[in-house]
Amino acid sequence: MIKVLFDHQIFDRQTYGGISRYFANIIKGGNSAGEIEMIKGFLYTNNYYLQQNSINFSELLLSTFLKKSKHIYKKNNNYCNRLLSRGNFEVFHPTYFDTYFLDQLKKPLVITIHDMTYEEMPEYFPNNDPLPEQKRLLANRADKIIAISETTKTDIIKHLQVDANKIHVIPHGIDNKAPKYEEVENLPENYLLFVGSRSGYKNFFMFARAFKILTEKHKDIVLLLAGGGPLETGDSEFLIRNGIFDKTRQISATDSQLNMLYKNALCFVFPSLYEGFGIPILEAFKNNCPVILSNCSCFPEIAGDAALYFNPDSIESLAHQIETLITNKSLKSKLITAGKKKLETYTLDKCIKQTIELYKSLVD
Structure with missing residues (x-):
């Protein structure tokens, strides 16, 4: 069974949010498929989607003490570094763009680039933001890059000058379950x-x-x-x-x-x-x-x-x-x-299946 290691970054940053939802869905879907073991590279999180997806994260939920701690990122980072150094996995898929792992990573690297907003819209962001440079470093080191749209793929090539052949477009998907509805008080008519x-x-x-x-x-x-x-x-x-x-x-x-x-x-x-x-x-x-x-x-x-x-x-x-x-x-x-x-074009099952196939292509 192929083991894929995910790190802590986005789950430290987001209790809610689109990127953490994406990774929570990939982790759940990969484990459910039975041919991929998703390894959690963190000890603590209060991310809503990991809990909602009923992943085995009960031991990860933060105690009142830990929620107040300023050292959660450091604790998670140290834990993930230990897993990286042991090397008991086949593929590493970081959840954001911190480059802390580059010097020690010896296994195939997959990254997902959700957009190139910083690069396309620099006037809206600080000049000293490290994200664009971090993204460039990871894109050049990555064995495979997941772009979530053809537009994003085009923008990656434009700004990062990476080989187009290692960029794979795997669009986001949404589940096909009937929506659940909850009343909203005093909802306007129009x-x-x-x-x-x-x-x-x-x-x-x-x-x-x-x-x-x-x-x-x-x-x-x-x-x-x-x-x-x-x-x-x-x-x-x-x-x-x-x-x-x-x-x-x-x-x-x-x-x-x-x-x-x-x-x-x-x-x-x-x-x-x-x-x-x-x-x-x-x-x-x-x-x-x-x-x-x-x-x-x-x-x-x-x-x-x-x-x-x-x-x-x-x-x-x-x-x-x-x-x-x-x-x-x-x-x-x-x-x-x-x-x-x-x-019908954008199903969650399709997104998960294509991502699993990408992982397998790096090991076969």
């Missing part, structure tokens, strides 16, 4: 849904300006923000200046509540200037929610004809597409049907 971070390249303020245009005609419409943390001062001041603060609501939703938000939304809008994939697109498709996307980055590749698109530099373009969608029931129905069809 709302546009925005999901996740509102930071610079996510283009939230542009969406908010388009929303303001729509409120002139649709007085009862609400801008609903799921996740991304409470409104920061800058967010609130912007919304107040534009007269839409009272029409905006932020919710920290559970997964089941998020499903409910998608299900009841007029539409889901993803105005980001750059993404490596865009899991919320699949979440919207699964919950019969029509989708409007910026016409850049990976979005046309992922959603195809199952979404409406707008020019991310044009507020009027977005406002027009939202107006078109929310007033055209036939179009809405068509997009929902196309979204359901698209989900």
Whole structure:
């Protein structure tokens, strides 16, 4: 049986989050397949997805003492280094881009690159951020690189100049289980849904300006923000200046509540200037929610004809597409049907199977 070692990095960083969910699914799926043993290279984590997936991590859940400790990363790092030095595995798949292991790693290395946001959008990040250089070092050392979209593969080649033959596109997938729904208190009747971070390249303020245009005609419409943390001062001041603060609501939703938000939304809008994939697109498709996307980055590749698109530099373009969608029931129905069809392309089982085959190719 092939043994694949995963390290601690992303599980130290994220209690929730897309990258940790991806790796938790790979670990669970690999173990369930029966031909791969996934080795946990860490002692402690409170990651939600590892617990949710019923992986044998009960011994890893943090005690009250450990949750307060500032040394968890160090403890996990030391433990993973011991596993690396013993070498009782065939493939190493780190979960983020710290290069701590490079000097001692003697086994095949697989990395997953989810996006090239830092490289494509440097104006939104600090100049001294070590991530781009760490990513470059690992990409050059890696035996195989998983890119989660053709767009990401193209951007990896563009910025990191690595051999295209070692980059394998394995898109994200979503499970085919029926969604679970949890009620959300005081849910507005008519709302546009925005999901996740509102930071610079996510283009939230542009969406908010388009929303303001729509409120002139649709007085009862609400801008609903799921996740991304409470409104920061800058967010609130912007919304107040534009007269839409009272029409905006932020919710920290559970997964089941998020499903409910998608299900009841007029539409889901993803105005980001750059993404490596865009899991919320699949979440919207699964919950019969029509989708409007910026016409850049990976979005046309992922959603195809199952979404409406707008020019991310044009507020009027977005406002027009939202107006078109929310007033055209036939179009809405068509997009929902196309979204359901698209989900057949992006299954979690397919993602896991292709990843396992990649591991096996390094050992055969």
